Amino acid sequence: MVKCTLPNEELFYLCMLAGAESLLGIEDLRGNLDTEEIRNKWIAVSDRLIHKGILSFEENSELYIDSDYAELISVLAFPEQAFACLLEENDEVSLEFIHSRHGKYTSLKGEENCEVELFLERDDCFKLLVEHFLLSDCLEELQFDLPAEIINYAFALAGTGAVKSSAMMLEPYGLKYEVAEELTRAVYDESLCRIVAGYRFDREHPAEALFHCLKTPQGTWITCMRQGREQVRLFRQRPEAALRQIIQFHGI
Structure with missing residues (x-):
């Protein structure tokens, strides 16, 4: 299991670096920015990600995403399915997203700061889905x-x-x-x-x-x-x- 907390803009640009065209549950920060502003924003964000060790340069000067994060980002950026769960706790309403790809699942929550978990084992994925859909056993189907x-x-x-x-x-x-x-x-x-x-x-x-x-x-x-x-x-x-x-x- 891989678990991390990243600012929305860092998670967003990692998914863009992976080649995502659109995202569910991650705010698109490009908004009304022009090309130059987007470029400057990416430079600032990539510097922080390099400092954290999430990004590094390969010999050909291309950016490389750390293998653990790359697996997580591949699910977020290119899901086969996704579920948006409406959660209520202490009179507060929030959304939590589940993305899936090739039997791997991610749990994503938070807005400015995103908490992401990657689930690889079948039992962990099963437990995640059972919890989010409030599933319980029954005697008669x-x-x-x-x-x-x-x-x-x-x-x-x-x-x-x-x-x-x-x-x-x-x-x-x-x-x-x-x-x-x-x-x-x-x-x-x-x-x-x-x-x-x-x-x-x-x-x-x-x-x-x-x-x-x-x-x-x-x-x-x-x-x-x-x-x-x-x-x-x-x-x-x-x-x-x-x-x-x-x-x-x-x-x-």
Whole structure:
């Protein structure tokens, strides 16, 4: 595992040096700067990175990124998938990003100063995803495909406190009332909820999805809403199976 804390501008320019064209979760500092200002900014940032030992010059005078950082930067700069997790703690809301590439994962949080961790071992990656999607074990696995407008309305109703009315809306779509009420009660209790946006960066088949994670005593419910789709996938599964669906959401 590689862990570091870097100012946003240092992380941004490292990704640019690696060849990234756009980034998720890292502020683009070029803004309204002209070419000369960008060049001066890069010189100042690269000097600091050289001083830290993150950058060095090769024999041909080209800059070289330290191998540990290079592996981390390759995931941030060229992810196959990324997830933006909306976190709430002590009445403060923040975003934490997960990037993945070739089975490697990074966790990125912070704005001016970015905390980044690179996860290489399967167990560590699994633990990271389980934590961010609030996954928990369950005795009975369930799955339903519902109209998006129905589940959106039901969840909005549950958010006002009308838990029972919300549960009754879901009954005609295959959910038993007791199961539906457990689900809608979790919607009302915001401490048991998490919103995660998922992105698949595939030039031929890009995809986006919004996940609603709802932790209940009987297991964690996940709703997966694909952009442009009229149906929503609602499922409660053991963590391993749930993660397969989450990671392969483009096929839902």
